[in-house]
Amino acid sequence: MEILMAFVVGILFMTATYLMLSKSLLRIIVGTGILSHGAHLLLLTMGGLKRGAAPLLGENAEAYTDPLPQALILTAIVISFGVTAFFLVLAYRAYQELGTDNLEKMRGTEGNE
Amino acid sequence: MRTTNNVILQTSIKILLFFIVLYSVYIFTAGHYYPGGGFIGGLMTAGAIVLLLIAYDIKTVAKILPVNYRILTAVGLIFAIGTSAGALLFNVPFLTHAFGHVVIPVLGDISLHTATLFDLGVYFVVVGVTMTIIQTIGEDE
Amino acid sequence: MNNLIVLPILIPLLTGAILIFFSKRVMAQRWIATLSSIATIIVSFLIVQKVRSEGIQSLNISSWDAPFGITLVSDMFSSLLVLTTSIIGFVILIYSFKSIGEEREKFYYYAVFNFLLVGVNGAFTTGDIFNLFVFFEVMLMSSYVLLVLGGTKIQLRESIKYLLVNVISSALFVIAVAYLYSVVGTLNMAHVSLRIAEVGQPVIITVIAVLFLVVYGLKGAIFPLYFWMPGSYYAPPIPVLALFGALLTKVGVYSITRTYTLFFYHDAGFTHQLLGILAILSIIVGVIGAIAYWDIKNIVIYNIIVAVGVILYGISVMTPDSLAGSVYYLLHDMIIKAALFLLVGIVIAVTGTSNLKKISGLIKHYPGLAWTFFIAAMALAGIPPLSGFIGKVLIVKGGFEGESYVGAAIVLMSSLLVLFSIMKIFINGFWGEDRSYDVKEKAPVKWLLISPVILVILSALYGLGSEAILPYIYQAAETLSDPSIYIQAVLKE
Numbered sequence: 001m002e003i004l005m006a007f008v009v010g011i012l013f014m015t016a017t018y019l020m021l022s023k024s025l026l027r028i029i030v031g032t033g034i035l036s037h038g039a040h041l042l043l044l045t046m047g048g049l050k051r052g053a054a055p056l057l058g059e060n061a062e063a064y065t066d067p068l069p070q071a072l073i074l075t076a077i078v079i080s081f082g083v084t085a086f087f088l089v090l091a092y093r094a095y096q097e098l099g100t101d102n103l104e105k106m107r108g109t110e111g112n113e
Numbered sequence: 114m115r116t117t118n119n120v121i122l123q124t125s126i127k128i129l130l131f132f133i134v135l136y137s138v139y140i141f142t143a144g145h146y147y148p149g150g151g152f153i154g155g156l157m158t159a160g161a162i163v164l165l166l167i168a169y170d171i172k173t174v175a176k177i178l179p180v181n182y183r184i185l186t187a188v189g190l191i192f193a194i195g196t197s198a199g200a201l202l203f204n205v206p207f208l209t210h211a212f213g214h215v216v217i218p219v220l221g222d223i224s225l226h227t228a229t230l231f232d233l234g235v236y237f238v239v240v241g242v243t244m245t246i247i248q249t250i251g252e253d254e
Numbered sequence: 255m256n257n258l259i260v261l262p263i264l265i266p267l268l269t270g271a272i273l274i275f276f277s278k279r280v281m282a283q284r285w286i287a288t289l290s291s292i293a294t295i296i297v298s299f300l301i302v303q304k305v306r307s308e309g310i311q312s313l314n315i316s317s318w319d320a321p322f323g324i325t326l327v328s329d330m331f332s333s334l335l336v337l338t339t340s341i342i343g344f345v346i347l348i349y350s351f352k353s354i355g356e357e358r359e360k361f362y363y364y365a366v367f368n369f370l371l372v373g374v375n376g377a378f379t380t381g382d383i384f385n386l387f388v389f390f391e392v393m394l395m396s397s398y399v400l401l402v403l404g405g406t407k408i409q410l411r412e413s414i415k416y417l418l419v420n421v422i423s424s425a426l427f428v429i430a431v432a433y434l435y436s437v438v439g440t441l442n443m444a445h446v447s448l449r450i451a452e453v454g455q456p457v458i459i460t461v462i463a464v465l466f467l468v469v470y471g472l473k474g475a476i477f478p479l480y481f482w483m484p485g486s487y488y489a490p491p492i493p494v495l496a497l498f499g500a501l502l503t504k505v506g507v508y509s510i511t512r513t514y515t516l517f518f519y520h521d522a523g524f525t526h527q528l529l530g531i532l533a534i535l536s537i538i539v540g541v542i543g544a545i546a547y548w549d550i551k552n553i554v555i556y557n558i559i560v561a562v563g564v565i566l567y568g569i570s571v572m573t574p575d576s577l578a579g580s581v582y583y584l585l586h587d588m589i590i591k592a593a594l595f596l597l598v599g600i601v602i603a604v605t606g607t608s609n610l611k612k613i614s615g616l617i618k619h620y621p622g623l624a625w626t627f628f629i630a631a632m633a634l635a636g637i638p639p640l641s642g643f644i645g646k647v648l649i650v651k652g653g654f655e656g657e658s659y660v661g662a663a664i665v666l667m668s669s670l671l672v673l674f675s676i677m678k679i680f681i682n683g684f685w686g687e688d689r690s691y692d693v694k695e696k697a698p699v700k701w702l703l704i705s706p707v708i709l710v711i712l713s714a715l716y717g718l719g720s721e722a723i724l725p726y727i728y729q730a731a732e733t734l735s736d737p738s739i740y741i742q743a744v745l746k747e
Binding site for chain 1: 384387388391394395398399402405407410411413414415417418421422424425426428429431432433435436441
C-alpha cells in the first residue's frame, strides 16, 4: 500500500510541477492545489497506513490507528483551502487590473521608480 | 445579466435550502462525538448560500440575508478566542476545556462541552470567510 | 504551567478580531491598536524577566502533557525576540498613522497588522514543529494581505510571485514534517531532539535537515533562495516593508537557528558547514547588490541578505561566543533594519522618489532626518559603541575560535562594504546641492521621525548598555549550545 501511495504522490508532484511551470495563472493555481494534495497524501502515508480502532482508552482493540497524521492533514487542508481561495481572488483582481493572466507579461520591474 | 430561465432551480432551492442548512446544523452538532464539526458544517452552510446566489443574483440574496460576512467572521473569532481564553480565568492552561452532563426532561441526558462554543466560532468564521471570498469575486460582474 | 507566555499571541489576536468591528472608525482603531501593542510590550518584558529569574517557561496547551499536546516554550532566545517584535510592532504602528493612508486603514490594515504579529510571536514561542508551520501560515496569510492591500499594479504583480514562492515552500514544509514524523514519530521539538539523539543522526535525518534548511531559507532569504525578495519587498508601502524586513526574514532565521541547534547538531561537519558556506555566499551576494543599486529601497533590502548571512554564519560555527554574537546581532538587526526602512520611507515621502541620483542636499532642510540616518548607518555597519559592533565582535571571535578564518574575515570585510553602501545614500542624498522636488503634499516629517528616533535611541542604548544586556544574551546562547536544558524544561524528566 505504501509503495502504491508513493507512486501516487510522485505523480501528483509531477503534475503539479508541470502545471506550475506553465504561463497561465489559472494553471499555476491548479498546480499549487495539486502540490498541496500531494504533500497531504505524503503526510498521511508517512504516518503509517494501518487499519485499527480509534485510539480511545475504552476500545480494547488489537490495533489502533495513529490519529496525529489525520489531525495534521486536516489542519494543512484547511490552510491550503484558505491560501488557494486567496490566490484565486488575487489572480482575478490582478487579471482585471493588469489585463493579463500571462506570467510572462508580469515580469520585470517596470512601475518601480 | 442572466438570460436563461431558472424556474426549476429557483423553485427547488426554496425547499432545498432549508434541508441543506438543517443538515449542516446536524453535522455541526454531531461533530461533538462523530465525524463532522464546525468547519464542515460551515462549509455546507456557505454552500447553501452559494446555491442561492446561483439561483438568484447577489442583490436579491443580500436582501434575503442582510448579513455582513466580515462582521460574522469577527464574531466567530471572538467566540473562539473567548472560549479558549476563558481558561485563563480559572488558572488552567490556555485552551483547556470543561464539560459536564445535564439531564433535560424531553431530550434526556445531554453532554455539554465548552469545545462546542469554540466550534461555533469556527462555524461562523468559515461561513464568513467563504462568503466574503465569493462575494469579492462575484460582486463586479 | 504559566499562562503568561500565551499573552503575546493572545493579545494581538483578540485585538485583530475586535478591530474588524471598527473598520470604518479610524481613530478608534488607532487607539485600540496602540493600547494593545503597549500591553504586549509590557507582557513580553515580564516574560523576559521571568525567564531570567526562573529559567525556561513552558505551557502545555489544553492541559495535554508534553510531548502529546502542543507546548508553548519561552526560553531566553525566544522571549527576547518576542519583546523586540512587540517593540517594533508598536513603533511601526505609530509610523503608520500618518503614512499608510486612510483607505488602507479602513480596509482592515490594523487588524491584519495584528494578525501578522500573532504569527510572528507564535512562531517564536511555539515548541511544536507542526504548530510552527501553522504560525508560519498565519504570518504568511497576513503578509499576503498586507502586501496586496491598496491594490496598485506593482503590488498585484509582485504579490502573485510572492504567494507562489510561499505556497511551494509551505508544501515543502509539510513534506519535511512528514519525513521527520515518519522517522522520529513525534512533533514536540524537545522530544524530537531527544529521539534524534537516541538514534545518533542517520543519513535520512541529514537529508531532512537540508530540506528544513531549504524551507526556512526561502523564508529567511539566504543564498540562493533570496531571489524573490528584492522584487516582492519593493512593492508594498513603507510601514509594511519595514514590518517585513524587520520581522519576516528573522522568523526564518530563528527557525533555522532553533532546528540546527536543537535537532540537527550531530552531523555538524556536513549540515553546519553547508549552512556556513551558504551564509558566506549570502553575505557576498547581499553586499554586491547593496553596492550596485542606486535605489535607496533596494540598497536596504540587499542589506537584509547581508545581515541574515552574518547571523547564520555565527550559528554555523556553533561556539558559545558565536552563538551569543548571533543572538545579539539578530536583535540589533531587527531594530536597526526597521529604523532604516522607516528613514528611507521619510526620504521617499519628502522627495517623491527612491532613485538616489535624483536626490541631494536634504541635510539643509531636514538636519534631524540626516543625523538620525547617520547614526542608524553607523549602527548598521557596527561602529563602536553602537549595537552592531558587539554582535559582530562576538561572531568574529567565535569564528576564530572555531578556526573558520575565511568566514570571519569575510564578515569583517562585509562591515566595511555595508558601511560604503549605506554611506552612499548619505553622501549623495543628504550632501550636495539643494534641489526642489515635485511632491504633491508636504510630508508630516516631524511625526514620522518619532519612530526611527525611538529605534535609534534603543539601538544606542542596546550598544552602550551591553554590559547589562550580555548576561541575558549569554543565557539565550547557553540554551542554544546545550539542548538538554531545553529538553529538561519541556519534558520535565
